[in-house]
Amino acid sequence: MPGLTHCQLYLQRLGYDSPPPPTLQTLRELQLRHVCTFAFESLSTLMHLPVPIDLPSIEQKVLLDGRGGYCFELNYLFLSLLQALGFDARGLTGWVVMGGPPDARTGRTHRLSLVTLDGVRYISDVGxxxxxxxxxxxxDTEATQATAHEPYRLTFNEGCYTLWAQVGEEWRGLYVFDLQPQADIDYEIGNWYVSTHPASTFVGQLKAALLAPGQRHTLSNANYAVHSLDRPSEKRAIDSADELLALLQTTFGIRLPVQPQLREALERLVKA
Structure with a gap:
């Protein structure tokens, strides 16, 4: 919108008419509103396109072009908002272990943020x-912590923290991280791997997620699921590129890029 700064536009998208104060309640509201507003999505890596992670490129993609993004984009955008609002916050990186042993050491392919409020440290992650x-x-606690969705907990061992989520009756390890300060090049290296390496789970693959009150909507290639807190998950396979396009636009709120290879990539997924 003409005349608005990116920060003002971001806040408008999150439902704020004016900048909120840098408090824990604000952080909670911002994080929940973000994950229910901006989709996690990998359309660029699906189409083998570059994923620039400088802030102007992310602001253009997410705030102006109506797209979503993944951790190196969404968490950098969110961190820039927190810092603009006066939060004491900085970036971190971690090793994803979801789907494998929680003590595995993969590459530093996840970005998150550390926020300190009144001497208490929190991690904040929208990606x-x-x-x-x-x-x-x-x-700095290993107690189970309620969120607006599932319970989570953090454990600490040999200088590293592990994030766990309770899914049903099971605790699943998601990622491991430490508090080592990160430079821009550290994020560039992780993003290069995620967006270009043949072994990356994002290259040539479609992933999307968006939260709603009591629900998580997820898309993995042509497999769509709605996970609810109060009833069993609903899962189905999408069998046409048109249905995938409609789902990305309506359910995930993504303004689709005008790329000729997008339909081709989606048709490949539904035929796999």
Whole structure:
């Protein structure tokens, strides 16, 4: 919108008419509103396109072009908003272990943020796909922590923290991280791997996620699921590119890029 700064536009998208104060309640509201407003999505890597992670490129893509993004984009955008609002916040990186042993050491391919409020440290994450925490989590405790969705907890061992989510009766390890300061090049290296390496789970693949009150909507290639807190998950396979396009636009709120290879990539997924 003409005349609005990116920060003002971002706040408008999150439902704010004026900048809120840098408090824990604000952090909770911002994080929940973000994960229910901006989709996690990998359309660029599906189409083998570059994923620039400088702030102007992210602001253009997410705030102006109506897209979503993944952790190196969404968490940088969110961190820039927190810092503009006066929060004491900085970026971190971690190793994703979801789907594998919780003590595995993969590459540093996840970005998140550390926020300190009145001497208490929290992690804030708006870019972990279908299992993104919908509330900030206090760092220096191993107690189970309620969020707006599932319970989470953090454990600490040998200088590293592990984030766990309770799914049903099971605790699942999501990622491991430490508090080592990160430079821009650290994020560039992680993003290069995620967006270009043949072994990356994002290259040539479609992933999307968006939260709603009591629900998580997820898309993995042509497999769509709605996970609810109060009833069993609903899962189905999408069998046409047109249905995938409609789902991305309506359910995930993504303004689709005008790229000729998008339909071709989606048709490949539904035929796989």
């Amino acid at each position: 972990f796909g279908g299992m993104v925490p919908s509330s900030p989590l206090q760092l």
